[in-house]
Amino acid sequence: xxxxxxxxxxxxxxxxxxxxxxxxxxxxxxxxxxxxxxxxxxxxxxxxxxxxxxxxxxxxxxxxxxxxxxxxxxxxxxxxxxxxxxxxxxxxxxxxxxxxxxxxxxxxxxxxxxxxxxxxxxxxxxxxxxxxxxxxxxxxxxxxxxxxxxxxxxxxxxxxxxxxxxxxxxxxxxxxxxxxxxxxxxxxxxxxxxxxxxxxxxxxxxxxxxxxxxxxxxxxxxxxxxxxxxxxxxxxxxxxxxxxxxxxxxxxxxxxxxxxxxxxxxxxxxxxxxxxxxxxxxxxxxxxxxxxxxxxxxxxxxxxxxxxxxxxxxxxxxxxxxxxxxxxxxxxxxxxxxxxxxxxxxxxxxxxxxxxxxxxxxxxxxxxxxxxxxxxxxxxxxxxxxxxxxxxxxxx
Amino acid sequence: xxxxxxxxxxxxxxxxxxxxxxxxxxxxxxxxxxxxxxxxxxxxxxxxxxxxxxxxxxxxxxxxxxxxxxxxxxxxxxxxxxxxxxxxxxxxxxxxxxxxxxxxxxxxxxxxxxxxxxxxxxxxxxxxxxxxxxxxxxxxxxxxxxxxxxxxxxxxxxxxxxxxxxxxxxxxxxxxxxxxxxxxxxxxxxxxxxxxxxxxxxxxxxxxxxxxxxxxxxxxxxxxxxxxxxxxxxxxxxxxxxxxxxxxxxxxxxxxxxxxxxxxxxxxxxxxxxxxxxxxxxxxxxxxxxxxxxxxxxxxxxxxxxxxxxxxxxxxxxxxxxxxxxxxxxxxxxxxxxxxxxxxxxxxxxxxxxxxxxxxxxxxxxxxxxxxxxxxxxxxxxxxxxxxxxxxxxxx
Numbered sequence: 001x002x003x004x005x006x007x008x009x010x011x012x013x014x015x016x017x018x019x020x021x022x023x024x025x026x027x028x029x030x031x032x033x034x035x036x037x038x039x040x041x042x043x044x045x046x047x048x049x050x051x052x053x054x055x056x057x058x059x060x061x062x063x064x065x066x067x068x069x070x071x072x073x074x075x076x077x078x079x080x081x082x083x084x085x086x087x088x089x090x091x092x093x094x095x096x097x098x099x100x101x102x103x104x105x106x107x108x109x110x111x112x113x114x115x116x117x118x119x120x121x122x123x124x125x126x127x128x129x130x131x132x133x134x135x136x137x138x139x140x141x142x143x144x145x146x147x148x149x150x151x152x153x154x155x156x157x158x159x160x161x162x163x164x165x166x167x168x169x170x171x172x173x174x175x176x177x178x179x180x181x182x183x184x185x186x187x188x189x190x191x192x193x194x195x196x197x198x199x200x201x202x203x204x205x206x207x208x209x210x211x212x213x214x215x216x217x218x219x220x221x222x223x224x225x226x227x228x229x230x231x232x233x234x235x236x237x238x239x240x241x242x243x244x245x246x247x248x249x250x251x252x253x254x255x256x257x258x259x260x261x262x263x264x265x266x267x268x269x270x271x272x273x274x275x276x277x278x279x280x281x282x283x284x285x286x287x288x289x290x291x292x293x294x295x296x297x298x299x300x301x302x303x304x305x306x307x308x309x310x311x312x313x314x315x316x317x318x319x320x321x322x323x324x325x326x327x328x329x330x331x332x333x334x335x336x337x338x339x340x341x342x343x344x345x346x347x348x349x350x351x352x353x354x355x356x357x358x359x360x361x362x363x364x365x366x367x368x369x370x371x372x373x374x375x376x377x378x379x380x381x382x383x384x385x386x387x388x389x390x391x392x393x394x395x396x
Numbered sequence: 397x398x399x400x401x402x403x404x405x406x407x408x409x410x411x412x413x414x415x416x417x418x419x420x421x422x423x424x425x426x427x428x429x430x431x432x433x434x435x436x437x438x439x440x441x442x443x444x445x446x447x448x449x450x451x452x453x454x455x456x457x458x459x460x461x462x463x464x465x466x467x468x469x470x471x472x473x474x475x476x477x478x479x480x481x482x483x484x485x486x487x488x489x490x491x492x493x494x495x496x497x498x499x500x501x502x503x504x505x506x507x508x509x510x511x512x513x514x515x516x517x518x519x520x521x522x523x524x525x526x527x528x529x530x531x532x533x534x535x536x537x538x539x540x541x542x543x544x545x546x547x548x549x550x551x552x553x554x555x556x557x558x559x560x561x562x563x564x565x566x567x568x569x570x571x572x573x574x575x576x577x578x579x580x581x582x583x584x585x586x587x588x589x590x591x592x593x594x595x596x597x598x599x600x601x602x603x604x605x606x607x608x609x610x611x612x613x614x615x616x617x618x619x620x621x622x623x624x625x626x627x628x629x630x631x632x633x634x635x636x637x638x639x640x641x642x643x644x645x646x647x648x649x650x651x652x653x654x655x656x657x658x659x660x661x662x663x664x665x666x667x668x669x670x671x672x673x674x675x676x677x678x679x680x681x682x683x684x685x686x687x688x689x690x691x692x693x694x695x696x697x698x699x700x701x702x703x704x705x706x707x708x709x710x711x712x713x714x715x716x717x718x719x720x721x722x723x724x725x726x727x728x729x730x731x732x733x734x735x736x737x738x739x740x741x742x743x744x745x746x747x748x749x750x751x752x753x754x755x756x757x758x759x760x761x762x763x764x765x766x767x768x769x770x771x772x773x774x775x776x777x778x779x780x781x782x783x784x785x786x787x788x789x790x791x792x
Contacts, residue, residue, distance in 0.1 A: 001604070001661055003515050003537070006668045013671050046460040055455060055684075064442040068645045104500060104649070104678060111677035119399050136675035141399070208397070249464045251683025253500070253649075265397055272402045275409050279532035281507035282500060286682045287647025288451075 009136070023355050030353055036382035038370040039355040041180065041331070043248040045302045045373070051247055054295035058288060068287055073278045074270075075102025075256070075285055079294040083256055086297040091229040093260075101257040101273045102285035105250075106216045106242035108277075109257045110137050113212060113238055114172075115280060116272035118143040122171040127157045129334065129364035131180050131214070143171070150364045155182040155325055155334070156190045159197055166201045172210040173198065177227060178217040181362045181369035182334040183310075183327020185221060188228045195234035202236075208264040211237045216255075217330035219246035219300050222307050225328045235262040238269070243293050245331075248301040254289040306331045309372040312379045320386055321395030331373040334359070338393035342368050348392060352385030405532070419751050426749055432778035434766040435751040437576065437727070439644040441698045441769070447643055450691035454684060464683055469674045470666075471498025471652070471681055475690040479652055482693040487625040489656075497653040497669045498681035501646075502612045502638035504673075505653045506533050509608060509634055510568075511676060512668035514539040518567040523553045525730065525760035527576050527610070539567070546760045551580040551721055551730070555589055562597045568606040569594065573623060574613040577758045577765040578730040579706075579723020581617060584624045591630035598632075604660040607633045612651070613726035615642035615696055618703050621724045631658040634665070639689050641727075644697040650685040702727045705768040708775045716782055717791030727769040730755070734789035738764050744788060748781030 002010070019039060026035045058067055074080065080100035087095050103109035118124070120142035126134050128150040138145045146165050151158040157175070166173075175194075177186035186194075198209050213230045218241065221227050231237040242255035259269050277284065284290075313333055314326050324335040337345045342358045342365060349356050349368075359367030372379065390396045398406070415435060422431045454463055470476065476493035483489050499505035514520070516538035522530050524546040534541045542561050547554040553571070562569075571590075573582035582590075594605050609626045614637065617623050627633040638651035655665050673680065680686075709729055710722050719732040733741045738754045738761060745752050745764075755763030768775065786792045 002512050002664045002668045005515075006512050006672065007664070009671050009675065010664065010667045040466070042466045044461060047464050051464075052455050052460070056452060059448050059451060064448070065440060065644070068443050068447075068647050070436070070438045070646045107674075107677035107679050109677075116398050116402050119401075133675065137677065140675065248461070250466045251464050251680060253679060253682050268398045268403065268406065271406045272398045275402065275405050278503075279405065279529065279536065280676065281503035281505075281533065282678070283503050283649060284647060286649050286685065288685075289682065 019355065022350065026350075026353050035353045035355070036378050036385065037355045038372065038374065039357050041371050041373060042250060043245055043301060043373050044375060045248055045305050047248040048296070048299045048301055050296045050299040051249065051292060054292040055288065057295070058291045062291065067291065071284060071287065072274070073284050074274045075100070076287070076290055079290045082294040082297060087258070091232065093229065093231060095258065095260065098270060099259055099261065101259065101270070101277065102290050103240070103255045103257055103277065104253040104282045104285055105244055105255045106214055106240045107133065107137070108253065108282050108285070109240040109242070109255050110212070110214060111140060111280060112273050112276045112282070113240065113257055114138060114141050114143065115276040116269055117171055117210060121169065123167060123169045125162060125165060125170060125173040127162070127175060129155070129181050129359060129362035129367070130174070131176060132361050132363070134174055146170070147363050155179065155184040156186060157194060159190070159193055162194070163197050163201070166209065168205040168207060170201070170207070170209055172212050174212045174214055175230070176214040178220060178329025180217065180330055181332045181357070181359070182325060183330045183332050184325065185225050185227055185328040188226070191228045191230060191233045198234060198236070208236055210263070213237060213239045215239060216242040216245050220303055220306060220331060221329040222310060223328065227329065231258065231260045231262070236264055238263060246300060247293065247296060249289070252286060252289045254285055254293055256285075305376075306373060309374065309376055309379055312376065313370060313372045316379065316383050317386060320390040322390065331371060333370040333372060335368050335370060337366050337368050338395055340366055342366055345389070345393070349385070349389060352388055354382055354385045354389075415751065418746065422746075422749050431749045431751070432774050432781065433751045434768065434770065435753050437767050437769060438646060439641055439697060439769050440771060441644055441701050443644040444692065444695045444697060446692045446695040447645065447688060450688040451684065453691070454687045458687065463687065467680060467683065468670070469680050470670045471496070472683070472686055475686045478690040478693060483654070487628065489625065489627060491654065491656065494666060495655055495657065497655065497666070497673065498686050499636070499651045499653055499673065500649040500678045500681055501640055501651045502610055502636045503529065503533070504649065504678055504681070505636040505638070505651050506608070506610060507536060507676060508669050508672045508678070509636065509653055510534060510537050510539065511672040512665055513567055513606060517565065519563060519565045521558060521561060521566060521569040523558070523571060525551070525577050525755060525758035525763070526570070527572060528757050528759070530570055542566070543759050551575065551578040552582060552586045553590060555586070555593055558590070559593050559597070562605065564601040564603060566597070566603070566605055568608050570608045570610055571626070572610040574616060574725025576613065576726055577728045577753070577755070578721065579726045579728050580721065581621050581623055581724040584622070587624045587626060587629045594630060594632070604632055606659070609633060609635045611635060612638040612641050616699055616702060616727060617725040618706060619724065623725065627654065627656045627658070632660055634659060642696060643689065643692060645685070648682065648685045650681055650689055701772075702769060705770065705772055705775055708772065709766060709768045712775065712779050713782060716786040718786065727767060729766040729768060731764050731766060733762055733764050734791055736762055738762055741785070741789070745781070745785060748784055750778055750781045750785075
């Protein structure tokens with residue numbers, strides 16, 4: 001028998017697996033080009049050419065014993081230094097290599113930091129709608145997820161409720177902006193108010209509350225929108241970054257943590273993250289890819305491609321009577337379901353070979369998530385299906 | 397404050413860190429070429445040329461969206477199939493792709509399988525001397541490590557004591573052959589007797605006991621020694637493999653688990669490992685490296701180089717009166733300390749700029765480990781120091 005907790009997880013994850021299987025079956029039945037899969041956040045835009053060049057350059061010039069070898073569990077010193085300097089240049093911060101821990105993507109980074117911080121029973125606030133995997137990451141270390149319910153007007157964090165839910169056991173708050181699943185960017189005003197609230201609560205309880213900023217979508221911002229760099233607003237900020245979306249490298253598992261000197265117990269957290277990286281079995285972030293991304297810190301995937309998709313899907317659905325907030329970043333659109341039980345809508349969409357994710361997966365039922373990191377043609381070709389759904393659900 | 401458990405781990409890991417720092421200081425003082433660092437299992441032999449060729453080939457021909465993209469959490473289907481077929485050819489097994497889960501090295505694989513299997517309090521047997529990281533891997537999932545004490549005659553597992561220590565709570569036994577730190581290969585006779593013992597105990601307690609074979613050193617075997625493939629001897633065997641040593645890719649974090657159909661609850665374990673890979677934050681093994689190793693399954697690092705080192709260090713130390721078993725595999729030599737407290741010997745060795753790891757780190761005090769994955773010249777140049785130590789400790 002497998003572990004009890006794992007048996008539950010396997011059972012619950014079978015819904016998503018069932019969707020995959022259904023997608024595959026639909027593709028076999030109707031042809032892949034006639035199935036409109038908006039369910040996955042897998043970038044469809046290729047990695048920029050710099051990545052391939054950087055990998056080949058490293059293979060040609062670096063000693064393979066170094067290039068593929070062990071290094072400090074936190075990563076190559078020169079890679080960490082390059083990341084720190086790039087951040088300093090972009091955000092006027094003053095990080096150095098000790099503040100950077102290279103990680104196996106942002107998911108790896110979040111696990112490392114939660115392993116480092118959490119005692120059993122410690123509370124971690126998450127702000128709905130949120131990436132459902134946070135539940136597992138926190139549970140891995142016997143932490144307790146406390147959900148702040150969504151503000152469905154703006155999808156900015158509900159700070160009033162956040163204040164009410166912070167207790168003496170609150171160890172961390174996870175924020176994700178640009179947000180999965182809404183595409184909303186938390187405004188500077190929001191960040192400033194959140195920082196003030198957290199400081200007040202720290203004082204009230206005599207604790208340290210860490211703000212963990214999960215930032216895989218930082219580079220995907222549209223219309224010139226600014227994404228505030230949170231360490232500048234709140235001392236106890238820890239950043240989890242990933243190159244998965246910015247460089248279209250999700251399969252390579254490469255990202256980093258930022259642990260600023262200003263954070264309480266920074267040296268212990270840095271040392272703990274180094275140990276956690278090792279004992280969780282990551283050991284270190286993939287070595288060749290560390291050196292490759294260090295050469296591509298100024299590069300970006302084709303964001304204008306996603307922007308065109310964003311306009312097409314947003315304007316398309318709006319004209320059909322669907323209701324949603326225009327995303328400022330990431331590559332998701334969070335649409336109000338025309339029926340309260342959004343799973344019924346997802347089922348109906350499947351009949352038009354359109355695959356969507358119900359908002360309940362993000363602790364926000366009544367909504368559906370559309371991942372528009374797909375071919376532009378997929379959006380165009382799905383529109384007749386969306387029109388039929390709009391008619392079926394009496395939006396037009 | 398960081399987590400209590402992590403604070404302890406940081407404190408305990410500082411001994412190893414101190415050694416690193418001391419090594420660095422010695423290198424500054426005397427020059428790196430005059431410091432003989434035998435402390436690390438970091439291969440000094442470069443990856444075979446096939447690896448570089450395979451990576452460049454993939455970069456040239458594969459669609460980057462696929463090459464660097466997400467796939468099933470267990471890995472690319474064609475990679476898993478290639479691994480299964482290669483094993484079948486080499487070991488006359490009959491695996492298929494569902495039996496293979498690509499992992500972030502063997503350390504990642506062990507974490508995935510322990511997360512999948514362990515309920516809190518479940519017992520995991522380890523056989524001293526053993527890789528100290530197993531303690532952390534088991535503790536990550538609230539398992540309890542039960543140590544079988546070493547048989548210092550042969551360094552084969554002490555099966556009598558193993559039989560006594562198996563209880564109704566024993567969920568798994570971890571074995572590692574070729575062994576770190578002894579270089580011993582568990583013989584076919586040992587394996588057959590161990591399999592019989594485990595079957596008997598399963599029957600006695602009405603449980604399933606998984607034999608987890610940690611095999612990063614499988615390909616490093618000398619004098620034509622055979623390393624038995626354990627799934628052929630015991631149904632409930634799960635294998636954790638790594639390309640870290642066989643292809644000299646430790647920094648790339650690439651390996652795989654084998655979960656045979658014959659294992660009890662195989663389908664649940666396969667599904668659980670897929671979920672565990674995701675929620676522990678690995679998400680998947682690095683994608684480009686998956687495809688590269690699939691093209692290099694027949695390749696091997698320069699094993700004769702290690703073999704020459706093995707002869708040099710073994711014969712050299714033996715002629716100086718040191719006592720040790722001749723390693724049949726891996727790249728470690730486990731030497732009896734001339735004083736009971738081997739840490740004193742390690743301290744004395746440092747004065748000759750020789751860095752060693754005390755056996756206590758492997759639950760086997762009174763011995764020291766020498767990692768001979770170093771330049772041949774390092775061994776030659778360290779010999780005068782070893783001679784001085786032999787004289788100091790009255791071996792000659």
